[in-house]
Amino acid sequence: MYRWLLCFRYLRTRYIALASIISVTLGVATLIVVNSVMAGFSAEMHERLHGLASDILIECHTSGGMPDPEGHIEEIMKVCGDEVVGSSASVHVPAMLGIEFNGQLITRHVNFVGLDAETYDNVSHFGRYLLHPENQSQVKFDLREDGFAPDRDQFPASGWNYRRARVAYERAFAVEQARIDSLRAPADIPTSDDTAPSMQIPPPSDIFKETEGATASEFDPAVEQYPGVILGISTCSSRMRDEQNNVKDHYYCRPGDDVRMMFPNASDNPKVVNQKFTVVDMYESGMSEYDSTFAFCRLDQMQEFRGMIDPATQARSVTTIQLKLAEGADLNAVRDALRRRFPPNIYAYNIQTWRDMQGPLLAAVRLETTILNILLFLIIAVAGFGILATFFMIVVEKTRDIGTLKALGASGGGVMSIFLTYGLLLGFLGSGAGLVGGLLFVDHINEIATVIENITGQEVFDPTVYYFTEIPTIIHPFTLVWVMAGAVGIAVFSSVLPALRAARMHPVKALRFE
Amino acid sequence: MNSEIVLRAQNVYKSYHKDRIEVPVLRGVEFEVTAGLITALVGRSGSGKSTLMHLLATLDHPDRGEIHFRGERIDNATRARRDSYRNHDIGIIFQFYHLLPELSAVENVLAPTMIGRSAWDFFRHRKEARRRAEAMLDRVGLLHRASHKPSEMSGGEMQRAAIARALMTDPSLLLADEPTGNLDTETGLDILKLLTEINQDDGLTILMITHDDSIAEAADRCHRMEDGQLRQGMPELLIA
Numbered sequence: 054m055y056r057w058l059l060c061f062r063y064l065r066t067r068y069i070a071l072a073s074i075i076s077v078t079l080g081v082a083t084l085i086v087v088n089s090v091m092a093g094f095s096a097e098m099h100e101r102l103h104g105l106a107s108d109i110l111i112e113c114h115t116s117g118g119m120p121d122p123e124g125h126i127e128e129i130m131k132v133c134g135d136e137v138v139g140s141s142a143s144v145h146v147p148a149m150l151g152i153e154f155n156g157q158l159i160t161r162h163v164n165f166v167g168l169d170a171e172t173y174d175n176v177s178h179f180g181r182y183l184l185h186p187e188n189q190s191q192v193k194f195d196l197r198e199d200g201f202a203p204d205r206d207q208f209p210a211s212g213w214n215y216r217r218a219r220v221a222y223e224r225a226f227a228v229e230q231a232r233i234d235s236l237r238a239p240a241d242i243p244t245s246d247d248t249a250p251s252m253q254i255p256p257p258s259d260i261f262k263e264t265e266g267a268t269a270s271e272f273d274p275a276v277e278q279y280p281g282v283i284l285g286i287s288t289c290s291s292r293m294r295d296e297q298n299n300v301k302d303h304y305y306c307r308p309g310d311d312v313r314m315m316f317p318n319a320s321d322n323p324k325v326v327n328q329k330f331t332v333v334d335m336y337e338s339g340m341s342e343y344d345s346t347f348a349f350c351r352l353d354q355m356q357e358f359r360g361m362i363d364p365a366t367q368a369r370s371v372t373t374i375q376l377k378l379a380e381g382a383d384l385n386a387v388r389d390a391l392r393r394r395f396p397p398n399i400y401a402y403n404i405q406t407w408r409d410m411q412g413p414l415l416a417a418v419r420l421e422t423t424i425l426n427i428l429l430f431l432i433i434a435v436a437g438f439g440i441l442a443t444f445f446m447i448v449v450e451k452t453r454d455i456g457t458l459k460a461l462g463a464s465g466g467g468v469m470s471i472f473l474t475y476g477l478l479l480g481f482l483g484s485g486a487g488l489v490g491g492l493l494f495v496d497h498i499n500e501i502a503t504v505i506e507n508i509t510g511q512e513v514f515d516p517t518v519y520y521f522t523e524i525p526t527i528i529h530p531f532t533l534v535w536v537m538a539g540a541v542g543i544a545v546f547s548s549v550l551p552a553l554r555a556a557r558m559h560p561v562k563a564l565r566f567e
Numbered sequence: 568m569n570s571e572i573v574l575r576a577q578n579v580y581k582s583y584h585k586d587r588i589e590v591p592v593l594r595g596v597e598f599e600v601t602a603g604l605i606t607a608l609v610g611r612s613g614s615g616k617s618t619l620m621h622l623l624a625t626l627d628h629p630d631r632g633e634i635h636f637r638g639e640r641i642d643n644a645t646r647a648r649r650d651s652y653r654n655h656d657i658g659i660i661f662q663f664y665h666l667l668p669e670l671s672a673v674e675n676v677l678a679p680t681m682i683g684r685s686a687w688d689f690f691r692h693r694k695e696a697r698r699r700a701e702a703m704l705d706r707v708g709l710l711h712r713a714s715h716k717p718s719e720m721s722g723g724e725m726q727r728a729a730i731a732r733a734l735m736t737d738p739s740l741l742l743a744d745e746p747t748g749n750l751d752t753e754t755g756l757d758i759l760k761l762l763t764e765i766n767q768d769d770g771l772t773i774l775m776i777t778h779d780d781s782i783a784e785a786a787d788r789c790h791r792m793e794d795g796q797l798r799q800g801m802p803e804l805l806i807a
Binding site: 055059063066453454457461462463465467559561 | 621624627646647650651652653654655659661666667668669670674678679681682683684685686689690732
């Protein structure tokens with residue numbers, strides 16, 4: 054009892070010890086905030102990575118892809134049918150995206166995916182990240198009338214309304230241009246320079262016209278569309294700040310515009326397929342890796358363009374089969390079983406889980422979290438040294454009291470426990486205050502970020518880099534427990550040496566201490 | 568008169584070492600404390616009387632010899648037994664009071680009970696313990712200062728609180744190390760009177776260590792320490 058009484062009295066009277074626990078408080082609060090934000094980031098990233106990648110990905114490396122995907126899926130179901138809840142076949146091919154923008158051509162390298170809209174949403178969250186609300190519930194590659202990204206004020210008019218207006222404008226412009234040209238024509242007198250050799254570079258519009266062929270003249274863009282394509286939002290836009298420092302997206306094209314895709318066909322002697330597509334929607338997952346490299350079209354159209362249909366049997370090939378596994382299924386076990394069924398020495402297949410594919414990124418995030426935790430625990434360790442030094446001072450100051458306690462019959466263990474209990478109390482107080490502070494900080498992190506932004510004039514999380522409107526945070530109770538336990542442990546551990554010194558003090562020397 | 572020997576030192580030797588030089592303090596001390604009496608141990612500074620008291624209180628170990636408490640050898644008893652002996656069997660008061668500054672007078676008086684019992688046991692009997700502590704403070708005339716911290720009390724009051732603390736566990740023997748040494752003459756006499764009253768009223772055995780011959784006059788028996796050895800006799804014979 055006396056140890057508790059003395060501990061509480063020391064807490065009330067020894068303010069220097071209270072000062073030392075401020076470090077514990079700050080350390081615990083910082084650890085909670087950092088872990089919550091990292092967990093929020095990590096969960097967001099996992100969800101987005103997993104959203105597109107599905108659980109298991111079987112990729113065929115040959116240019117012609119794997120024939121008979123239905124047969125493959127049957128084989129897969131034989132191997133691990135109990136654990137597979139969804140599957141989808143698709144074609145992945147590297148491609149070059151060409152966008153005509155203000156009379157110039159913008160090119161981007163993209164991963165062009167031909168997907169089956171019926172089954173693709175079963176294996177991934179593809180639809181969730183599309184801009185048009187109807188496409189989010191049911192993916193379609195037909196251009197919608199209007200209503201893209203209703204939650205964005207800045208998103209430009211898109212869809213059939215926009216397309217018709219654009220075509221009408223272009224036609225009126227062409228008529229006016231022809232009229233001006235006809236007025237200018239008689240005045241054109243050849244000069245001596247016209248006879249000199251010159252190198253003429255066709256404008257981008259000519260490149261677009263180059264392969265349209267005979268059908269181009271029959272195609273009416275005001276009422277017809279090319280095959281639909283969904284572009285990753287960063288493949289056709291750039292995000293920057295305007296003069297007022299507001300974040301603004303600039304779109305090179307929008308739903309309703311036509312773009313060109315150039316990709317290899319599936320023959321053994323590949324040739325470039327140059328095909329026009331109409332942008333029907335945009336894909337925004339928030340992961341720049343995906344948003345800046347992916348474009349999607351219908352699987353059957355992709356197979357036709359690439360020549361992946363056997364003329365004799367009409368069997369269609371695919372390059373990729375994606376699998377969705379049941380909740381709690383062992384991804385690695387399924388992957389290994391499939392690798393045994395499709396051994397790499399026979400099949401040119403790469404079978405991976407989504408974690409395998411994003412392994413380096415996930416490992417980097419884990420490493421970053423671990424290092425941050427170690428560094429932040431060092432703050433608490435520094436606080437531990439503060440407690441150690443403070444306790445040594447208190448033990449020296451209390452030498453005669455220690456002698457008195459021993460003279461009254463207190464054991465060495467009893468005296469030791471006074472200081473261990475004192476350390477325990479300081480640890481609980483410090484980490485308790487840190488817990489409350491950390492949780493309050495996490496709860497109001499967005500308001501705090503706003504205040505910091507107002508004070509410093511700098512945005513805490515630059516929206517040109519991060520695609521979230523609020524800072525994501527997740528509080529794991531287990532994290533709170535180990536942070537608290539670690540802080541209390543360090544506080545108690547720091548008090549062990551001073552406590553031992555007090556316990557071993559000779560009572561006579563202690564009583565005579567001056 | 569009860570002539571039971573409460574405490575006995577047999578052929579006790581004690582030396583201190585300083586810079587590898589042995590400084591003998593006690594040289595074969597034979598000493599007894601008889602129950603119910605006030606025994607005084609007088610001597611000049613450095614004569615070894617405080618060292619002997621520390622050995623009798625098991626705060627230190629003799630190099631040679633034995634200490635017996637009611638026939639039980641106590642100097643080589645287990646650590647737990649020695650702690651229990653100091654907590655329950657004897658009470659100690661010091662020249663410099665040695666009250667715990669963070670605690671009030673009544674809490675200081677309660678300290679030996681808190682030390683001797685588990686937290687749960689103390690909690691269960693806390694009202695009873697508090698009543699006894701207040702009775703002890705009342706006994707030494709300090710009840711009105713029960714809630715005062717040592718820093719708010721005079722030297723005489725602190726020594727009274729220390730006496731109340733020493734009496735709290737109802738000990739068989741009170742060891743008083745220079746109980747008046749830090750007090751003015753008048754207050755010292757008050758403390759001495761209090762100790763005498765306790766001895767007479769409660770029959771408590773008191774061993775009083777002092778360098779002051781006039782204090783020793785109040786004792787029933789007196790021993791004089793000289794160069795680590797004892798001379799025994801009646802106070803009036805030993806006091807020069």
